[in-house]
Amino acid sequence: IGIPSQTEIPCNGFAIQCRITTEDPEKGFAPDYGRITNYRSAAGFGIRLDSGNGDAGAVITPYYDSMLVKLTATGRDFETACQRMDRALREFRIRGVKTNIPFLENVIEDSTFRSGDAHTKLIDSQPSLFSFIPKRDRATKLLNYLSDLTVNGNPGAKNWRPAKPFAQPRIPNSTSVPPTSPSSREILLNQGPEAFSKWIGEQKRLLCTDTTMRDAHQSLIATRMRTFDMLNIAEAYAKRTPDLFSMEMWGGATFDTSMRFLKEDPWDRLRELRERIPNICFQMLFRGSNAVGYSNYPDNVVAGFVKHAADSGMDIFRIFDSLNYLPNMRVAMEAVREHGKSVCEAAVCYTGDITNPNRAKYSLKYYIDKAKELEKMGAHILCIKDMAGLCHPAAVTKLVSTLKQEIGIPIHFHTHDTSGLNAASIMAAADAGVDIADMALASMSGSTSQPNLNSVCAAMGGHERDPGLDIETLNEFSDYWEEILTHYEPFYSAPRSGTAEVYLHEMPGGQYTNLKEQANGMGLGHRWQEIAHTYADVNQLFGDIVKVTPSSKVVGDMTMLLVTQDLKAKDLLNGNAPNLDFPESVIDMLGGGLGQPDGGWPKEIQKLVLGDKIPVTVRPGELAPPCDLDQTKAELTQALDREASDDDLYSHLMYPQVFSDYLDSLKSFDRLTVLPTPAFFYGLQIGEEVHVDIGPGKTLFIKLISIGEPDDEGRRTLFYELNGMPRECVVIDKALGKESVANLKGEPGNHQHIIAPLPGMISEVAVKPGDEIKEGDKLVVLEAMKMLTTVSAPADGMIDEVLLKKGQAADTGDLLIIVK
DSSP states (O other): OOOOOGGGSOOOOEEEEEEEESEEGGGTTEEOOEEOOEEEOOOSTTEEEEESSOSTTOEEOTTSOOEEEEEEEEESSHHHHHHHHHHHHHHOEEESSOOSHHHHHHHHHOHHHHHTOOOTTHHHHOGGGGOOOOOOOHHHHHHHHHHHHHHHOOGGGTTOOOSSOOOOOOOOOOOOOOOSSOOHHHHHHHHOHHHHHHHHHHOOSOEEEEOIIIIIHHHHSTTOOOHHHHHHHHHHHHHHOTTOSEEEEEETTHHHHHHHTSOOOHHHHHHHHHHHOOSSEEEEEEOGGGTTSSSOOOHHHHHHHHHHHHHTTOOEEEEOOTTOOGGGGHHHHHHHHHHSSSEEEEEEEOOSOTTOTTOGGGOHHHHHHHHHHHHHTTOSEEEEEOTTSOOOHHHHHHHHHHHHHHOOSOEEEEOOOTTSOHHHHHHHHHHHTOSEEEEBOGGGOSTTSOOBHHHHHHHTTTSTTOOOOOHHHHHHHHHHHHHHHGGGGGGOOSOSSOOTTHHHHOOOHHHHHHHHHHHHHTTOGGGHHHHHHHHHHHHHHTTSOOOOTTHHHHHHHHHHHHHHTTOOHHHHHHTOSTTOOOBHHHHHHHTTTTOOOTTOOOHHHHHHHHTTOOOOOSOHHHHSOOOOHHHHHHHHHHHHTSOOOHHHHHHHHHOHHHHHHHHHHHHHHOOGGGSOHHHHHHOOOTTOEEEEEEETTEEEEEEEEEEOOOOTTSEEEEEEEETTEEEEEEEEOGGGSOOOOOOOBOOTTOTTEEEOSSOEEEEEEOOOTTOEEOTTOEEEEEEETTEEEEEEOSSSEEEEEEOSOTTOEEOTTBEEEEEO
């Protein structure tokens, strides 16, 4: 019949066909079924699709053929066909059911298959075909996050919602401004820290540190500023303000808050800003032996953290101790100096009033002696850290002018504008010879933040110490932050004006907003005046101490406990507060866990809090055994199921549970830092569209179309357009769930009832029914806004019933345990 032989048939091209099915290759190709939530197919030259059941919204049942589509790729040669098939498979997006696409990708990429030598036993002989890299599925994860936020609100933002979508902020242009001299970081990198320190002292102009990206937002909006908003203006900073001395943008509370509340990696913030701002020195706040945490860490952890931060781009380490206990600063200071390329700025914390003879504990001599000792310990710069804004113009003039005669290193003045007077303090300090001053851009200044950088620079124009910064540029930057600040409305809790109240309570600016947030969260916001007075009384109870994190937090913890119990500080010494369970932080501090204040702790309150426990009187770090960093990293690698990095190691060492929670968020929602700030905090409004850059050349355009009515189980379907394609997400409307059952209340005075002394979440239950207990035994640990309080047994007995479990919320007076 004229059929030619095989050798006579011409080959004009190659074709490969893949059957895409709902079969799971990780489970022996078992059929999967369910509803397809998203379906996007491939297209293009040389691609043919023969569709089956593939479509968004299609329901795949277990009763019929699992094929979704036949995908055919053609090419002039076999390699071209393989490349087209590989591209087409990667372009498919099928969500809601498992498919065999990962297996097909492995086959197409297999070298044996591409060589043309594959045969029917390829699958049996190549185990690598069943080694799959998990898909990140970032779009689905982000939509799930946005959907839950849109329907259920954000408790962390007090469920506040904007009345309408925010306008796009105007980002300042990045036109380069020629620097008047080499930038601060150029000098540091080229000449080293010793020469850098000398260069500072030779400058006639007042050098300026901008605190907008750290202390300003920590003081005004409870440390909630996101990296997203910083990166948008970062390039403009680098090109238009090269004459800034430094930018304080890391450390302090930002390390904790970035992971805990913002679901960000603090190390990413440091590196991404460093990449965009290579020419201005970065500065961080380092809490001595407390690093960036709230307790003492082993010496090798402190030193290792310093080295890793310096290697990651940090230049200037402002090191302080919350009690001005200088031995606690030694390890960090030595670590900075050993690095060789970083600057050690040692701080003496200012409190009291050197012009007031009635505050003799904190005299001028006290500060001069501390400064001289820090210079001997190797400081490149001395910082006067006026964390509450108490150093008024007369005091700072006296302090700076005397220090200039007594020490030979530059002086950096840090203050807060809580009183409303401290721009005058900075100008007085400049007249007295201070070398550097901390300020914040206008819209992020004032109140508990730093004084106004724009105004001070304008007022000093033409002055012999004129900072030389361009006012127009500063104003444009301020306009940007003013627009951005509206995105953080629910977090703004600073006073709208200066207040003389600061001279009563002496709260650090950064703590003021945090404590006010804590009070509001505990339902005590209306008792703020009482809280302020109690804070001052607790400070005197503790011996009039230096108050800065973490010591200020301890004063705050004790204050909140007394207020919730309707007690005064004097009640503790009068015996009117028997069996009071003191916060863990108070026990730790009075036990020597933070070090020793000048003059020691008042014996009466120390005995009351510690009982028979013997306090530590040496540097706490001396008692902490070195951490086996290699072993910890190996354990972390096993727990993470991937190679742990140094970022992971030090985040884990600082905040183990917070870091674990951050990783859970990362697993569930991927990197939320890519979301615009309003979307991150508040979700989307109907008709609102955002664009999200998830990678180079990869942008998601997300638009919320509508929100469906709830079904019988309280589930709502949210309808989106994702890059122009329909997409759905289903979330539970928590407002439609079962009504919560109120916890039982305990009977005050009933010795069988163990009741919650303050509102919080139960983080630990240490007993179970049937356990015998002794007076003072730990029963329950409550956590309220990072404050841990142990509820102890008031007497010997046996546990009869435990009413609340770990993770449940308790209110003041709730019945926790019944004893008999």
